[in-house]
Amino acid sequence: MxxxxxxxxxxxxxxxxxxxxxxxxxxxxxxxxxxxxxxxxxxxxxxxxxxxxxxxxxxxxxxxxxxxxxxxxxxxxxxxxxxxxxxxxxxxxxxRIRKDERELDHLRAAATVADDVSTAIRSLGADAIGLTETELADEIENRLSAAGGSSVSFETVVGSGPNGARPHHRHTDRTIQRGDPVVLDFGTVVESYPSDQTRTVVFAGDPPAGFEDAHDAVLAAQKAAIRAVEPGIEAQAVDHAARNVLDERGYGDRFIHRTGHGVGLEVHEPPYITDGNDRELEPGMVFSIEPGVYLDDEFGIRIEDLVVVTDEGCERLNRSPRTWEPVTGADD
Missing domain, CATH: 3.40.350.10 (Creatinase/prolidase N-terminal domain)
Structure with missing residues (x-):
C-alpha cells in the first residue's frame, strides 16, 4: 500500500x-x-x-x-x-527452505486440487476449440475455487499456438484453434501454500509438424531431472540432467529458462534449480521441475511438476497425466 x-x-x-x-x-x-x-x-x-x-x-x-x-x-x-x-x-x-510435514500436507493438497482441475480441463477436448485464452483461464480459475483453492498461485497461463512460445505469456483474446498446442500453467493456494504445475495439450486436431518429437524430448528431460533428485547432490545437477537430454535431442538452444524454483509460502523461492547453484539438496526441500522448448512464432511446450526431496530420492507431488492428447485417466 x-x-x-x-x-x-x-x-x-x-x-x-x-x-x-x-x-x-x-x-x-x-x-x-x-x-x-x-x-x-x-x-x-x-x-x-x-x-x-x-x-x-x-x-x-x-x-x-x-x-x-x-x-x-x-x-x-x-x-x-x-x-x-x-x-x-x-x-x-x-x-524456510526445508518444509515440515504440516507444510508438505498443505502443498500436497494444493497440488491435488491443481491436478484434478488440470485433468478436467484437458478432458474438454473439442469443446475447448473456439474459446479464447482468457475464457479458458477464467474456467480454470473458477474450477480451482470450486475445488477448494482459496486463490490462484499466480495469474493463470493459457498460451495457445505461437503465444505458447513466450514462457511468461498469460492469456489474451486469441481464440484456441484446432491443432494448437496450448500451454496450461496454473496453481492454487491451500492453507497459504501454493501449487504450480504445467501441461501442454492439443485439444483437437493434428498438432503442427515437429510438435510430437519436441514434446517427447521435454517429457524425457523432465523425467531425467526427477530421477536425478536425491539428498546431497547440488541443485545445479538437476538442471544439468534436464538440459543434457534437450541438448542431445537438438533442442538445447530452445530451453531458455531455469529448470525450476523452490515453492513454499511463496510460489518462487529458494532453492533455484539452475546452473551455478551449488546448494546441496536436503530432505524437505520442495521445488518445481519444468523444462521447456519454445519455437518462436510456432508453439511452446512446458511440463512442470513439484517434487519434495526425501531421504531416498524425491516424491512427485503432481500426478496428473503428462501426455499432450486430451486425457481423463491417471499418469504413470
Missing part, C-alpha cells in the same frame, strides 16, 4: 507501526499486541524515529523485506542514517 505500515521484529519484541485505520484489524488478526498508529495528515517518519529510539535500532543492522517499496526503504535510510541494511531473506531463507 502507499501508507507506511511496518512490523519491527527484534530479539525481544514485535511492534507494528501502522495507519490508525488498521489498529483494530491488526489487533484481531495478528498475535502482536504492541501497535503504534499514525493519522492521515501526520508525518509517519516522526513516529518512526521515536520507535527506532525506543527499540534501540537507530544505529543497528536492519533486515528489510526483499520486496519492500523503494519509498519505504528510502525513508528508513533517511530516518536511521547510522544504521546498516540487509535483506530479510539472509535470515529467513535457511529457516
Amino acid at each position: 502507499e501508507r507506511h505500515l511496518f512490523l519491527f521484529v527484534t530479539a525481544d519484541e514485535a511492534v507494528f507501526l501502522a495507519p490508525t485505520m488498521y489498529d483494530t484489524q491488526l489487533a484481531a488478526e495478528t498475535p502482536v499486541s504492541s501497535i503504534r498508529t499514525w493519522d492521515d495528515g501526520d508525518d509517519p517518519t516522526t513516529l518512526l524515529a521515536t520507535l527506532g529510539d525506543e527499540l534501540g535500532i537507530e544505529s543497528g543492522h536492519l533486515l528489510v523485506d526483499d520486496r519492500m517499496w523503494a519509498r519505504f526503504t528510502q525513508d528508513l535510510r533517511e530516518t536511521f542514517p547510522e544504521a546498516t541494511f540487509g535483506l530479510a531473506s539472509q535470515l529467513l531463507n535457511d529457516l
